[in-house]
Amino acid sequence: MSITAPVADTSRAAPHLDAVLRRRVARLGMWLFLASELLFFGGLLFAYAHGRLQWPEGFVAAGRRTDVLLGTVNTVVLLTSSLLVAVAVEAAAHGRRRWVPWLLWGTVALGLAFLALKGVEYHKDFAEGLFPGPHFRLTEAGAEVFFMLYFTATGLHAVHMLAGIAAVALFAWHTRHRQSDWLRSSRMETAALYWHFVDVVWVVLYPLLYLVGRHP
């Protein structure tokens, strides 16, 4: 027997089974990756929890300085982008292939809008002396730790957004032809799972960074 012979040629014996397995493996692989990402962001969340318990007044004073309007608008933008990706996957699965590139380009546009708003927010934060360092303006103990976590968490999230935008844009570009293999919902599903995870991270960050220290 040649060493190049396949061990088990399931694709020839049962192509349908092979497709089922490939789909399951792809989905499981992405979920495993997302599990590692959850632990990655989890460390930041626990650092935040300990900081908040250690310096409650400092965290409240610092949380009051974040822009709740921009944070809320960005949350709406991201939740809507997740809806578009989910609809794109279902549209591909149910034969509505014409919709798919439009939905994906819509997602990319919303992702870019999110990053643009984040840029505006960062600019405002820098102007107000909220970036940790020698020019940090707040004096309460722990306030600088809050903003260190704020910039680390939102910065890492923005890097993940960039990767997600690139992935979704790639699918949007390739699905412009109705017969493209990229339209298979099983393939698109992995990119969609990543996008939704990035959304979940933001959903958890939102109350921790933007809703602290608000009062009537």
Place this chain on the structure above:
Amino acid sequence: MNAGDKMDSALGRRERPGRADPWRRELRALLLAWVALLTLLFTSLGVAYLPVAPGAKALTGLAIAGVKASIIAIVFMQLGRGHVLVRVVAAVAVAALLVMGGLSAVDYLTRTPAAAPVQLPRQTHPPVGR
């Protein structure tokens, strides 16, 4: 419907016979989830401005975020109809996160903060005339 779509519907999409158009049903479910997410978002925003203790507000905000994350995972990420292995991976990830958080809390929550004298940094004069 072409071959790819037929394959997709054969690969785990549970089309229930005798129900409305499955595409419309899916679309309606996704739109409802999105409306629920926006409602929860504005609820958490409103709660943040209520005159209650900051700790209670923080816990409410986190609980609402947990519900929102669950809706995204179950409806948008299709965890509800995923393979059992996928659900096991998701559950183990959350459990591992909680265990690690608990282990780190063993240190941080049992520390006794000791007041230490703080010496402000200052520039000393360089030795001159030696």
